[in-house]
Amino acid sequence: MSEYFDLVVIGAGSGGLAAAKRAASYGARVAIVEGDRVGGTCVIRGCVPKKLMVYGSAMRHHLHDAVSYGWSVGDISHNSAVLLQRVRAEVDRLNQLHIGFLENAGVQLVRGWGRFADANTVSVVDPSGSELQRLRAERILIAVGGRPHRPEIPGAELGWVSDDMFNLERLPERVVVVGAGFIACEFACILNGLGVQVTQLVRGDHLLRGFDLESSRTVQEAMEADGIDIRLTHSPASIEGTPGDLTVITQSGERLPCNGVLLATGRRPFLQGLNLEAAGVAIESHRIPVNADQATNVSHIYAVGDVTDRVNLTPVAVDEGRALADTIWGRKPRQVDHELIASAVFSQPELSGVGLTEEAAIERYGADGVKVHRARFRPMSQALPARDPKVLLKLVVELASGKVVGCHMVGEHAAEIIQMAAIAIGMGASKADFDRTMALHPTVAEEFVTMPN
Structure with a gap:
């Protein structure tokens, strides 16, 4: 006997969790199927544990620089086993937290791997492939994310x-x-x-x-x-x-x-075992294509996040999932704008940007239609240690309109700064708008509003 739901979500990662909780908040009866830990790539094996390790590795520079500020730190050593254990413990905590969020939202968590039995039925199986139960639904959301891809080389x-x-x-x-x-x-x-x-x-x-x-x-x-x-x-x-x-x-x-x-x-959408052919869901170049409303070629089956291989970022998957729920159950139709999305690389130094790169802007507007404003300097935080790297700040401006079409930064806290710059870029801010914004001194970010014309 199959249980019936308004929505069955396959995959409890960022996009699936967001859609399930938002749909349930509108009164939909929702089940979410997950054979791994709840939280998905970002929480369990991606953004979150990686960022914790970034913080851990950055401590080497902080400890080295401390001497320049009068601190005596003595001998420095690092035990990677301690860091790795503590990162895993935090991931375990977050996994339990997300399970609690589902329970509080009234979403039924179904343990096992989801695969299509037909266009309205999800078969939940154990790792051996034995069926545990079946779930029927008016609508089904595929939110299984992606998996790392190994190159095809010996060894x-x-x-x-x-x-x-x-x-x-x-x-x-x-x-x-x-x-x-x-x-x-x-x-x-x-x-x-x-x-x-x-x-x-x-x-x-x-x-x-x-x-x-x-x-x-x-x-x-x-x-x-x-x-x-x-x-x-x-x-x-x-x-x-x-x-x-x-x-x-x-x-x-x-x-x-x-x-x-x-x-x-690289990574690829995780389509293995979904049995998409049983539901008639089309695949295109290892991904599931969808329209602007997240719908596949089967009108009541949807997909969000990395499995669609569009913009593979956690906040994008979250917004796609919420937009789907808002549109169907909240009766507040909206579509996700994939055009202007800030991104970051948590390298050392950090890189972040929003809008067009210098190369993309020149390709779109021509070399004579673009002006790039840049600043590169040693930040004050490195004045006493007297070490590099220098920071880089760039504004890419379309000359005809005067609008800033790209904003990029390399340096400490670049992602935090670009997140706020993204608001201005999204509102169509011009170079003149940046220029008349009073600088906050002494900061690195003030250089974005003091760059000469």
């Missing part, structure tokens, strides 16, 4: 993916990081900050494709100055050895001995 199974990093008991001495994206750069900085020797293999000629090029190169310079060995135009051909004693062989034949390999080579 790839010997490497770690990002999920594995949080389950280590302690960090090794030497690690090869493969990849140039934000996950690769963030973990390279984390490991380096915690005393690990890091070599980073980058297939292309620069880091962080898709971000402002000058900003990404500023990050690269700082990473290299901090001791990370970045090898551009280098790719792994294979991995050999046994766990803890590995060798990466590059395509040029170079052999890199290490104690671990992090394969940060």
Whole structure:
């Protein structure tokens, strides 16, 4: 006998949780199916534990700089096992917190893996594939997120993916990081900050494709100055050895001995086991395509978050889930704007931006239609330690309208500053609007409103 719901959500990650709770708040009867811990990638094996490790690794610089301010810190050592254990404990706490949020919202949590039996029925199975129960629903939401993708090279199974990093008991001495994206750069900085020797293999000629090029190169310079060995135009051909004693062989034949390999080579939607064909849900290039209202080709089946492979960021998945619930059960139709979304890389130094990069603006408006205002300097926080990296601030302006179409920063607290700048950019602020805003002194952010014309 199947239970009947207004909404069944497959996947208790950020998007699924947001949709389930918002729909329930409007009176819908909701069930959410999850075979793993509640919280999804962001809470369990992504943004949250990673940011905690960023804070932990940044302590090395703070302790080093303390001497310049008169503090005597003595001998410094780090126990990575303690940090990793405490990060896992915080993740466990958040997992329980999210379970409580579901209960308080009146959402029924169903343990197991969800797969379609037909277009209106979700079969809940255990890890072996044995059916535990069936749920029928008027509407079904697919919110299963993505999973790390391993490159197809010999020995790839010997490497770690990002999920594995949080389950280590302690960090090794030497690690090869493969990849140039934000996950690769963030973990390279984390490991380096915690005393690990890091070599980073980058297939292309620069880091962080898709971000402002000058900003990404500023990050690269700082990473290299901090001791990370970045090898551009280098790719792994294979991995050999046994766990803890590995060798990466590059395509040029170079052999890199290490104690671990992090394969940060992208993520893909997690479609395995969903049995989408039973519901008639279409797939396009490893993802589930949806329209502006999150609907798949089957009108009562929806998808949000990384499984749609549009803008794969936690706040985007959350807003997509809430917009779906607002539209259907709240009777307040709205669609998510995917055009203007701030993003950040929690590297060291931090990079963040909103709007068009310098390269994208030139492509859209032409080289003569864009003016870039920039400031690069040593921040006051580094005046006494007298060390780099310098910060970089950029405003990208469309000359015809005078509007600021891009705002980018590399430096401490970049994401916090860009979050507020995103409001101004979204409201169509001009360079003149920035100019007439009184500076808050002494701050790094004041440079955004004091850049000369």
